[in-house]
Amino acid sequence: MEKNHQGLKRGLLPRHVQLIALAGMIGTGIFKGSSDTLNIAGPGVVLTYFIGGILLLIIMAALGEMAVSYPNLNVQLLVNKAFGFKVSFIVGWLYWINWIIVTVVELLAAGSFLQFWFPSAPLWLLSLFCGLLIVGINLFQVKYYGELEFWFAGIKILALTAFIILGVLILVGIIPSSIHDPLSNYTAYGGFFPHGFHGVASAFLVVMFSYGGAELIGVAVTETKDTEKVLPKIIKGAVWRVIIFYIFPILIICGMIPWNKVSGVDSPFVQVLSITGLPGAAHIMNFVLLTAVLSAANSGIYATSRTLFSMAQSGVAPKSLLKISKNGTPIAGILITSAWILVGIFLAYITPDQVISYLMTIPGFTVMLIWISICAAQLKLRPHYKSKPFFRVIGFPFITIFAIVSLSVIFIGFLLNSNNLIGSTVCLVIMGILIVLSFTVRKMN
Numbered sequence: 001m002e003k004n005h006q007g008l009k010r011g012l013l014p015r016h017v018q019l020i021a022l023a024g025m026i027g028t029g030i031f032k033g034s035s036d037t038l039n040i041a042g043p044g045v046v047l048t049y050f051i052g053g054i055l056l057l058i059i060m061a062a063l064g065e066m067a068v069s070y071p072n073l074n075v076q077l078l079v080n081k082a083f084g085f086k087v088s089f090i091v092g093w094l095y096w097i098n099w100i101i102v103t104v105v106e107l108l109a110a111g112s113f114l115q116f117w118f119p120s121a122p123l124w125l126l127s128l129f130c131g132l133l134i135v136g137i138n139l140f141q142v143k144y145y146g147e148l149e150f151w152f153a154g155i156k157i158l159a160l161t162a163f164i165i166l167g168v169l170i171l172v173g174i175i176p177s178s179i180h181d182p183l184s185n186y187t188a189y190g191g192f193f194p195h196g197f198h199g200v201a202s203a204f205l206v207v208m209f210s211y212g213g214a215e216l217i218g219v220a221v222t223e224t225k226d227t228e229k230v231l232p233k234i235i236k237g238a239v240w241r242v243i244i245f246y247i248f249p250i251l252i253i254c255g256m257i258p259w260n261k262v263s264g265v266d267s268p269f270v271q272v273l274s275i276t277g278l279p280g281a282a283h284i285m286n287f288v289l290l291t292a293v294l295s296a297a298n299s300g301i302y303a304t305s306r307t308l309f310s311m312a313q314s315g316v317a318p319k320s321l322l323k324i325s326k327n328g329t330p331i332a333g334i335l336i337t338s339a340w341i342l343v344g345i346f347l348a349y350i351t352p353d354q355v356i357s358y359l360m361t362i363p364g365f366t367v368m369l370i371w372i373s374i375c376a377a378q379l380k381l382r383p384h385y386k387s388k389p390f391f392r393v394i395g396f397p398f399i400t401i402f403a404i405v406s407l408s409v410i411f412i413g414f415l416l417n418s419n420n421l422i423g424s425t426v427c428l429v430i431m432g433i434l435i436v437l438s439f440t441v442r443k444m445n
Contacts (some may be wrong), residue, residue: 026156026296029210031269031289032109033360034253035262037206041191041199043185043254046247048203049210053243056211058403059371061393062378068389070382075374076307080314082377086438091373092311093434096304098366100337102212103300104344106293107131107360111348112356113290114269117283124349131341134294135158138301138334140327149302152295159288163269165195166254170276177276182255189258199345205364205420210246215285220229232361305333315443368411369431 037045066078073081076095080088088178091235111127118126169175171182186192193200249269253262256272263271273281309330311317325331332398378393379400393399415424 007076021054024159026153026292027247029206029360030249031267031292032112032356033206033210034250035119035268036360037203038250038259038262038268038355040195040206040252041203042190042194042259043251044194044200044252045203045207046250048200048207049246049250052207052211053246055371055406056243056404058393058399059374060443061391062403065341065389065392065423066374066381068391069385069387074306074310075370076310076316077314077423078318078381079373079377082380084317085385085443088314089316089371089438089441090309090431090434091370092307092314092316093196093372094366094430094438096307096311097430098363098370099103099307100211100340101344101359101366101433102209102363103297103304103337103425104341104347105356105363106300107134107341108299108344108348108356108359109293109329110290110297113267113286113293116286122349123352125347127345128342131295131338131345134297134301135334135338135341137298138305139331141323143156149295149298152227152291152298156288156292156295157241157245157296159285159292160249163285164252164271166276167249167256167272171252171255179256185255185258188258195280201410201413202417202419205361205414206422207363207364208367208410209360212363212370257395301334301337304337305330308333308336358422361420363425365411365414366430368407369427372404372407375400379404 026057037048041048063075063078067073070078070081076088076092080089101122107127107130108123110130111123111125114126114130115121166175170177170179195202213398237373252261253268253272257268257275262268267286269289270282270286273285308317308321312319312321321330321332321336323330323332344359347359351358379397382396414420
């Protein structure tokens with residue numbers, strides 16, 4: 001097993017990294033968050049997902065370009081190279097906080113899906129069980145994590161593909177159902193854009209949370225074999241698949257049931273399959289959804305532990321976080337992440353009904369800030385490449401600037417929206433604390 005100079009084992013194969021990135025992006029955001037976006041924007045939310053997908057492509061291309069030029073640096077280390085200690089301190093810890101919250105949300109969603117079968121069991125207990133399972137998985141060698149994640153992610157991608165095919169067959173009438181005129185569901189109940197452009201724009205917060213995880217490729221790259229060869233292909237393949245796996249299922253859901261009948265209690269996917277009358281379909285889909293969010297949580301623990309490790313390398317975090325187990329995994333980072341998962345589960349104990357919706361808004365803010373920092377780092381580093389990379393952002397610098405401006409406008413718009421008061425307040429408090437600490441904390445050599 002090859003080790004990199006930092007002590008982490010390079011045990012991830014190209015297929016592992018591709019599925020890890022998809023696993024981070026396809027989780028609660030689509031399977032449970034889609035009920036929120038549909039209630040916000042109606043069927044027109046597909047436009048939000050499409051615009052978000054274009055921005056995602058730009059971010060991924062910028063990250064891929066930098067990863068080819070600096071193959072041993074992940075997101076936090078790239079920002080450190082571009083802007084130095086203070087900015088990398090803010091971005092590194094912001095990225096870690098982002099993934100901590102995402103991981104907690106995914107585990108709470110897993111608990112809520114288990115309640116489909118165990119309705120009397122409390123959310124916090126089921127989520128605790130899921131958390132113990134996923135933490136245990138991450139204590140193994142990274143190659144075993146990658147292999148398990150490959151199959152985890154494969155199950156949910158296969159399920160989404162089957163859902164799309166089944167939905168199309170039902171909507172066109174090949175499979176009999178009680179849906180007589182599916183097209184009317186797109187035009188009735190206020191039309192395709194029932195809440196106008198405001199609804200489309202308002203849905204961006206959950207959409208950005210949903211797409212967050214694409215940059216996980218920039219974390220996994222330090223444990224990937226033959227980075228320069230496989231990364232561009234992985235990025236190009238991941239982006240278009242994610243767009244398809246969001247937009248098509250949303251259109252099918254809206255065709256099969258009126259958008260304003262999406263309850264938000266169960267996943268819209270389970271809700272749709274429950275009305276088809278197919279034997280066991282809802283139970284099968286609920287199992288797939290459980291697997292999906294556990295997969296995303298698995299990616300979250302991977303991301304948080306590796307981010308702490310890289311921050312310790314660059315002096316942004318204590319050197320004690322460089323501790324590695326005999327299996328080559330960053331044991332200290334995994335244990336710290338586990339402690340914060342317990343905090344999230346305690347929140348589920350206090351407020352089980354609102355905790356997922358509240359927590360889901362926060363990563364929408366932090367993801368936008370992280371994506372802006374990735375584009376800004378690419379703008380800064382491009383003139384300093386030792387050689388011209390074979391993988392480059394087309395239309396530089398205009399495309400990169402367009403992404404920065406677009407993300408900034410979306411970010412400011414959400415700060416000014418009173419409906420996002422909790423998420424924006426938490427985000428601003430976190431940013432304020434990190435900015436103050438970046439000027440007071442010295443590099444931890």
